[in-house]
Amino acid sequence: xxxxxxxxxxxxxxxxxxxxxxxxxxxxxxxxxxxxxxxxxxxxxxxxxxxxxxxxxxxxxxxxxxxxxxxxxxxxxxxxxxxxxxxxxxxxxxxxxxxxxxxxxxxxxxxxxxxxxxxxxxxxxxxxxxxxxxxxxxxxxxxxxxxxxxxxxxxxxxxxxxxxxxxxxxxxxxxxxxxxxxxxxx
Numbered sequence: 640x641x642x643x644x645x646x647x648x649x650x651x652x653x654x655x656x657x658x659x660x661x662x663x664x665x666x667x668x669x670x671x672x673x674x675x676x677x678x679x680x681x682x683x684x685x686x687x688x689x690x691x692x693x694x695x696x697x698x699x700x701x702x703x704x705x706x707x708x709x710x711x712x713x714x715x716x717x718x719x720x721x722x723x724x725x726x727x728x729x730x731x732x733x734x735x736x737x738x739x740x741x742x743x744x745x746x747x748x749x750x751x752x753x754x755x756x757x758x759x760x761x762x763x764x765x766x767x768x769x770x771x772x773x774x775x776x777x778x779x780x781x782x783x784x785x786x787x788x789x790x791x792x793x794x795x796x797x798x799x800x801x802x803x804x805x806x807x808x809x810x811x812x813x814x815x816x817x818x819x820x821x822x823x824x825x
Contacts, residue, residue, distance in 0.1 A: 640728060641684045644721045645677060676719055683709045683725065690735055699736050703745060706732070707752065714756050723786060726753050730790050734797035746790050753786050 686706060691698045706729050713719035726749050733745045757779050764775060 640724050641680060641687075644719070644724055645680055647721055649673065649677070672718065675716070676713055679709050679713050680719075683713075683728075687728070687732060690732060692736060699741075703729075703733060703736070707748070710752070715759070722756055723753055723782075726786075727789065727793065730793050731797060734794055735801070739798075742794065746794060750787055750790055754783050757783055 683706065686702070686709075691702045694702075710722060710725045710729065713725065714722040719725070730746055730749055733742055737745060761776065761779055764772065767775065
């Protein structure tokens, strides 16, 4: 998913330099924004290689705070379009890191962050006619509800996978040499 985001960001921006204008943005500013997005996306990707599963609670909280900070930077400062996918990745990672209660708190925070990002998109579109703005609000509300359902589904899915994995590990630890009681045949 992170590769899809990187490709999307690369295709969004023109790859040429210079001082041409695209709308209200100079292309030099656009290429800087692309560089920032790709760098922050790389940092976010590399963080996924080092999940603090068996670390202290404070390490887990710091790790998650850094991830949330990167998502905020990419969403607001450098205008990453596919930040909801980063929020989904954060939810999946945190299912592996935290227990249920802490995971629920983080999921509520990520849902609030997603809602805030969507509302910020609405504020940027003040020039739309009223009917288009109403449609955009409807799409925004639908995406917020859908994102909430995706978070719940992902949490349930990851927890089911983890419990199945745990039960397989417990089964593999059981001794395999059971003495079978022969059944007398007549």
